[in-house]
Amino acid sequence: MDVQHNCSTIVPNQHVLIKLPSEGMKIAFLREEGTISLGKFGAFKVESILGHPLGTTFEIGENQDAVPVKSMIHNEDPVENEITEEELTKDQLTKYFEVSAESNQDIINIGLSIQKLDNKQIDDLKKSGASSEIGQKIIEQIIAGHAAFDKKTVFSQQKYLRRKQRKFLRRFQVEYLGLSQLLQYYIDKDIQRVLHMSEETLGMLLSYANIRPGGNYLVLDDTAGVVVYAMLERMQGKGSILLIHENEHANLAALRHSDYSEEYQKKMIKTLSWLQFAEPENEKIEWEDxxxxxxxxxxxxKQLQYSRRLKRAAEINDALDMVINGNFDALVAVSTLNISSLLPYVVPRVGGSRPVVFYSPYKEVLLETQHELMTDKRVLAPAMFETRARVYQTIQGRLHPLMTSRGYGGYILYGIRVFPAGGHIQAVGKGTRKKPKHDNVKSATMTPQPEAEAAKIEDLQEGK
Amino acid sequence: MSFYKYKDFIEEGDLVLAFISRGLIKPFTVKSGEFLNTRFGSFEHALMIGMKYGTQMGGVKDRGFIHLLHPSPELWTVSLPHRTQIVYTPDSSYIVQRLGITSGSRVIEAGTGSASFTHAFARTLSDDGKLFTYEFHEPRYIEARRELEEHGLLLNNCLITHRDVCNDGFNIENLPEKFAKNGGLCCDAVFLDLPSPWTAIPNLSSVVSSETRVGICCFSPCIEQVDKTIEALAEHGWTDIEMVEIAGRRWEARKEMVRDVLDVIERLKQIQGKKTQGIESKRQVKLEEESDKKRSADQLDADSALPEPSGKTTKFNPFGKGIRIKEGDEQFNWKQVTKVETEIKTHTSYLTFAYLVPTRS
Known part of the structure; x- marks a missing residue:
């Protein structure tokens, strides 16, 4: 097994998430001797960030050396734009905010002509150096060139400064590539790839599916492995995942960003195609040593080839045995396949009282599944859930929800695998069908109830 | 029974969750000789032993049924005995996700409250992680302690302490070897569900990791609390402060009858037709009556009256008016629709997140 991920300190030969001041992000592999380019924000030497805790924010200084700073927007000099961080006193703000207005009464919108600096001048400034100091200088000049800066209120000046800092300061934050970070990266780069799943929905999915070390999970993952990665992170080397895929090979492209070796992945993730999964008995590989x-x-x-084939056959047969034995600790289905068509294959493989969880970007897809499960006796109390995070502007004294947010997130359908009573109930008393009175009592308290009642009646009928 | 691992068959002494109906899950411990009495019937514990978890069990004389479920933190959350407000799955799952808590994390939780989140933390942390949970209210502490012990959490990865963390801090004297790291708590995640988290924040510095980034979430219902919290966080060096609210919704799957306007028109025509028929027949009767007056009374006989308009119900009844129709009745057309749950949690609490990054010289 792999050494446990290092999630505390920045070390070489590790994948990390780099957050940029523009709120963009990239995943980088840290080669000890390497340099990492952040596009317009410059480049830095990997060795200059090693040894610092993951989560540290850096600023690019002279000679592409990164120096740790407190945060992305926090200013080291007396300029304090995060009002939350220290008391808003006049002397902290003197540098930029010595003249400000009480209100925006005198602001007149004259568009671009308010700024005396033109793009060319800014470009020239940018070219004059690569360190963060240049960024600071540009900001100062932009503010100096702003004809109505003093007409802004202090709050507005702060916001303006923060915007410019995001644009010109050469800062970046190095984070551990955790389960949320990988998802965030894809949300930023290619949201379709992760089927519009949000961080809060992924969290809910993992909780309802009761993902933990030692579990044995049946998984469908059309996010190229982002969901599998999240599960691996929660499992920390214990348990197993059986991943069912629709092509010749499973698509786990997202795992190329992970620090899990191929060997480790093989140990944790068994893969089978739908053909193999649907007909496990027929797909067994007859192998004779x-x-x-x-x-x-x-x-x-030839010897090598032989041993490889031997190994592959053993792997497939092991995975097929997992299917035949069933009793999975959860079904995690993040699939774009028609759910109704796959239910007959997956539901019987899930162990008793274990969760069955589906994800879809569309409520309508899950709605159909829920209706189907409500008449199916094997999944108890299926329900659809939606969870959405509403982010606030978090500044002391000025708390309010952000004015706009990206609309996405998806939905979850969660139920519990159960065994309908068929035999048991029949044995107790087939003839004693419920009196209508009893029926009514139950209907009144169980919402939406018909499936359970129908299930029971069907059970009794089946018992004949 | 365990919150860390599933098992397949019910045994004597297991904690089992009886799913009685949606919204009614009853936890109980299996003891031979006892009965679980519900309003849907009575269920004998002895018969449950050896049954598979997930079994639908019929009651005595087949009266009613329940499902016998294996405990999980998510099911426990909706079945546990409330001592306080509890943190529900939409919030707890997001907090765990956002703080990057996995097996092996070391977490502080204050206060324990009803120990709902405690179970969810313990599950995720597993054998390698540690949970330090604090409760200042003594009866609640005793109750929670007993519960955590019964559920095997104290044996595994939880340490519960009776403490007012705001006044007395988080340090634990005589910390068991098993729970110590570098001689202390050395936590990398903190969850504060306290009335005044800003008074506890200054006490954290000695119990959080000095090597790893530490994440915190303060759970407060009022925005004034958030305001004070962010001030305290910033003052003590926490950065990337962000407050969010989680809105969790459950959607119900329903069916809405497809009622076509052409059917309405046709039905109206029928009614109209009957009406005219009715008026016509009444007019006829009236005319006859008038003529009858002219005639002698003895000429009137029974067969001159027209027959009553046919049957009580109209012939064409496309939507089953007047009949009790079950949602989804196959004689009619239905459209699948969703409806949000009747009572939604519009506000649970504000979640204020921040991080503390140790500096390396």
Whole structure:
């Protein structure tokens, strides 16, 4: 097994998430001797960030050396734009905010002409150096060139400054590539790839599916492995995932960003195609070991081939045995396949009282599934959930929800695998069908109830 | 029974959750000789032993049924005995996700409250992680302690302390070897569900990791609390402060009858038709009556009256008016629709997140 991920300190040969001042992000692999380019924000030497805790924010200084700073927008000099961080006193703000207005009464919108600096001048400034100091200088000049800066209120000046800092300060934050970070990266880069799943929905999915170390999970993942990665992070090397895929090979492209070795992945993730999964008995590989003498006589390349095939056959047969034994600790279905068509294959493989969880970007897809499960006796109390985080502008004295947010997130359908009573109930008393009175009592308290009642009646009928 | 691992068959002494109906899950411990009495019937514990978790069990004389479920933190959250307001799954799952808590994390929780989140933390932290949970209210502490012990959490990865963390801090004297790291708590995640988290924040510095980034979430219902919290966080060096609210919704799957306007028109025509027929027949009766007056009374006989308009119900009844129709009745057309749950949690609490990054010289 792999050494446990290092999630506390920045070390070489590790994938990390780099957050940029523009709120963009990139995943980088840290080569000890390497330099990492952040596009317009410059470049830095990897060795200058090593040894610092993951989560540290850096500023690019001279010679591409990164120096730790407090935060992305926090200013080291007396300029204090995060009002939350220290008391808003006049002397902290003197540098930029010595003249400000009480209100925005005198602001007149004259568009771009308010700024005396033109793009060319800013470009020239940018070219004059690569360190963060230049960024600071540009900001100062932009503010100096702003004809009505003094007409802004202090709050507005702060916001303006923060915007410019995001644009010109050469800062970046290095984070551990955790389960949320990988998802965030894809949300930023290619939201379709993660089926519009939000961080809060992923969290809910993992909780309802009761993901933990030692579990044995049945998984469908159309997010190229982002969901599998999240599960691996929660499992920390214990348990197993059986991943069912629709092509010849499973698509786990997102795992290329992870620090999990191929060996580790093989140990944790077994993969089977839908064909193999649907007909596990037929897909078993009949394997007969060749006599040792025969193997010894083979050419080395042939020997290698033989041992490889032997290994592959054993892997597939092991995975097929997992299917045949069933009793999975959860079904996690993040799939774009028609759910109704796959239910008959997956539901019986889930163990008793274990969760069955589906994700879809669309409520309508899950609605159909829920209706179907409500008439199916094997999944108890299916319900659809939605969870949305509403982010606030978090500044002391000025708390309010952000004015706009990206609209996405998806939905979850969660139920519990159960065993309908067929035999048991029949044994107790087939003839004693419920009196209508009893029926009414139950209907009144169980919402939406018909499936359970229908299930029971069907059970009794089946018992004949 | 365990919150860390599933098992398949029910045994004597297990904690089982009886799913009685949606919104009614009853936890109980299996003891031979006892009965679980619900308004849907009575269920004998002895019969449950050896049954598979997930079994639908019929009651005595087949009266009613329940499902016998294995405990999980998510099911426990909706079945536990309330001592305080509890943190529900939409909030707890997001907090765990956002703070990057996995197996092996070391977490502080204050206060324990009804120990709902405690179970969810313990599950995720697993054998390698540690949970330090604090409760200042003594009866609640005793109750929670007993519960955590019964559920095997104290044996595994939880340490519960009776403490007012705001006044007395988080340090634990005589910390058991098993729970110590570098001789202390050395936590990398903190969850504060306290009335005044800003008074506890200054006490954190000695119990959080000095090597790893530490995440915090303060859970407060009022915005004034958030305001004070962010001030305290900033003052003590926490950065990336962000407050969010989580809105969790459950959606119900329903069916809405497809009622076509052409059917309405046709039905109206029928009614109209009957009406005219009715008026016509009444007019006829009236005319006859008038003529009858002219005639002698003895000429009137029974067969001159027209028959009553046919049957009580109209012939064409496309929507089953007047009949009790079950949602989804196959004689009619239905459209699948969603409806948000009847009572939604519009506000649970504000979640204020921040991080403390140790500096390396």
């Amino acid at each position: 060749l006599p040792q003498e025969e193997i010894d006589e083979m050419r080395p390349t």
